[in-house]
Amino acid sequence: MIHADLIVRDAAEAATLAAGPVPRVGPAMNDLARVPDAAIAVDGGLVVWVGPERRVSREVRLRAGGRALDAAGGTVVPGFVDAHTHVLFAGDRAAEIPLRVRGASYREIARRGGGLYSTVRATRAAGSRELLRTAADRLRRMAANGATVVEVKSGYALDHVGELRLLRLIPRLARATGLRLVPTFLGAHAVPPEFEGRADDYIDSLVRRTLPAVARGGLARFCDVFCEPGFFSVAQSERLLRAAARLGLGVKVHADEFVLSGGARLAARLGARSADHLLATPAADRGRLARAGVSAVLLPMTAFASTAARRSPGREMVDAGVPVALGTDCSPNTWVESMPLVLAGAVHGGRMTPAEALTAATVNAAHASGVGDAGTIEVGRPADLAVLPIRSADLVGYRFDVRPTLVLRQGKPVFTP
C-alpha cells in the first residue's frame, strides 16, 4: 500500500509525458504516454503513484488529514514550463501602441529611444521592492494559468550593477511565488544608450566584468544574446557566448526574429541549448539546428503581436526534426501570461498538433531551460501538474481561452492572488 497526502481523482485522462528520450523530436512529439480515467497520488510534494482511477482505492491510502481533489473529468498534464520570459521589468509600453498600430516596427521604436529603451529607463529607476512585487504578480498569474517552471531573463538594466541586481532578485521571486525559476543572463538584450555605436565595447565590458561576476555568484544558468541587425552581430554574439561557455554557463540565442540574422546558424555551431524566436530561419538552418540538437524555443504569440502577418514555424521545425519548446515571451512588448494561450497559438498559428504543442510546453521546454526533472508526471518527481477542463489532451490548444481548474506545484495547490 502506498501512502499519499493528496490524491487527484477522476481525470478523464492524464498525459504524463513520461516515456521516451529527452528532448523529443519528430513523430515522438506525438507520444504523450496517456493514462485514461486516471488518478495521481502525491506525498511530500512528490508523485508517488499514477494509474487508472479504478485501482487507486486498492493501491493508495490517503494519510490522516490528507485530501482528495476532484479533476471532474478534466485532463491532467504536467505543469507547464515557460521556456522564455522577460518578467523582470518596470512600467509598461501602452504609450507606444499608437505608433505600432501605424506600422512602426520594434526596431524603429527602439531606435527612437522608445520600446525596449523606455523599459530600461523605468527598470533602472525602479526600486527592488517594486520590481519584486510586479514580477511576482505576473508569475502568480502565470502559475494560475498552469506554469510551474519559468525561465526568467535579465536584460532591462543593461549595466553592470543593474543586471546583477535583476539576477539576484530571481531567487527571491522563486521564494515569494513558490515557482521554480531558471535565471538567464541577457545583459546583451540591446546596446545600452551609454554605448551607442560602440556595441563591441559593450560586449567587451560584459566579457571582462559582468559575465565573470555572474558566473562567480552563480547568478545564472544560461547566457543569452539578442543576435539581430541593430542589436548584436553574429561575431559579437559568438564572442560573448564563447566567454560564457568557458565560465560554465549554458548558452542561448535570440535568433532570426525580424530578419535572417545568422543567429540560428550560430546556435548550431556553438551547440547552444536553444535558439529562440526563429521567425526568419530558412530550411537549411532548421536542418543545422536539428543536427546539432539545439532546441527551438518558439513564441507564437510574439509572432502574432508583432503584426499578425507572420506564423510561428512550429510545423516546419517539428518536421525538420528540431526539438521544439514553447514560451510566452512575457515582456512589456508581448504581455502574455498564459501558457494555454501560447498552446493555442502553437496549434492555430504554428500548425503544431495538440500533442506536439503539449510536448513542447512541458518535457521539451524543461530540456530547453535545463530543468531535467520537470515537464513530466512521474513517480519520484515533483508533483507539478495542471488539470485542464477538457476531456482529452487531443483538445489542448483547440479552445483559445482555457484555464486550469487546478494547478499543483510540488503537490501544493496554486491559487490566483
Add this chain to the structure above:
Amino acid sequence: MIHADLIVRDAAEAATLAAGPVPRVGPAMNDLARVPDAAIAVDGGLVVWVGPERRVSREVRLRAGGRALDAAGGTVVPGFVDAHTHVLFAGDRAAEIPLRVRGASYREIARRGGGLYSTVRATRAAGSRELLRTAADRLRRMAANGATVVEVKSGYALDHVGELRLLRLIPRLARATGLRLVPTFLGAHAVPPEFEGRADDYIDSLVRRTLPAVARGGLARFCDVFCEPGFFSVAQSERLLRAAARLGLGVKVHADEFVLSGGARLAARLGARSADHLLATPAADRGRLARAGVSAVLLPMTAFASTAARRSPGREMVDAGVPVALGTDCSPNTWVESMPLVLAGAVHGGRMTPAEALTAATVNAAHASGVGDAGTIEVGRPADLAVLPIRSADLVGYRFDVRPTLVLRQGKPVFTP
C-alpha cells in the same frame, strides 16, 4: 440626493462611451468620454449617476441593504457587446486539427464532410437540453470575460425544423444566463448535405418556408448568409436577404472571408446592418461600406486561427471611415470566449488603437447588433459594465490575457459558474 442600491467606487478611470453619434467612425472612434477617478451608481439595474469619486458621497446615498463594490484602481468600461457568435452547437472539432495543421483549408475540410458538416450532424442529433447546457456554459464564461450582450446566430441545423429549434432556444438561453442575446437567422450558413449541388433550391426553401416562419414567430432580429465561393453566390445571397428585408428582418453578410466574394459589395448595395469577416475586402469595397454606413464586424482571432498568416483589417477599415465592430466568432472552428482576447487581437493583429478597439467592442458592436441602448455607461440605461484591472483605457488590448475583476449585467454581478 440620488438613491442607489449599488455603487462601484475607486475606479482610476471610467470610459463611458457616452458622447457622439452612433455608430462612431474615423477619429471619433478614439473619443471614449473618459471620467478620471470615477464612481458609478446603479439603482434598479439602471445607471443613475456617473462622476468623479470625490463627489459620490455628497451626491449619492446608498439605500439600506445596498452595497459598494471596489473597482480597486481599475478601469470601468461598458459591458462588451459580442457582435458575432455561433455558440449554439454540439460536439467539438478536435478531430480535424491534425488535418488543419497539415494545411487543409476550412473549405477543403468542409468539402470532405468534416468541419461545419460534422458540427451539423452533431447539432441535429443533440437534444435541446444538451444544446442549452453547453451554450449556457459558453455564454457564462463569456459573461465572466465581460460580455453582457451577445449576438447568437443559428446555422448548425440547416433544415427547417432544426433551424427554428435553434432560434427558439435563444430566449431560453437569455433567461438562463441573464445575458441580453440578439438572435440572428443563419439558415444559409452552408448548403446542407441534402441539397448538395442544389444551392438555389435550398435558398428557395428558405425564402418560401423557413424565413416566413422565422418572421412570423419573431424568432430573429437579423438574417445572415455565408456569401463565399463553395457556399452561396452573390445572387443567391441577395435573393435571400431581399426576402428577409421584405419580412422586416435586418440583414447581414458573412463576406470576403477567404477570397473576394463580393459579399461586402452586396452588403453596401443592400444597406445591410453589417458585413462580417472581410479579410479579403479590397480598398474600393471598404469605401462602399463606408458610404453605405454598413458596419464592419471584424473577428481578429478568426484571422489568426485560420493560419495566422492574415491580419484583421481593423486599421484599414477605421481609416476608410467604416464603422468597425468586433466579435469573438465563438464557434467550433474558432473557439474564443473572451472579448478581452479579441481586443488584444484587434490591437496587435488589427492595428487598431486601444480606444478604437474599445469603441468597436461596445457602442459600435451594439449598433451592429441592433441594440440601441447598450454599449455605453449612461444615466437611465442598463448598468452593464466591466471593471478591468488596468489603470487606463489606454491599456485595453495591450496585455493579452486580462480578465475583468467585476462584471455587472443590469446592475447584478456576473460570476463564473
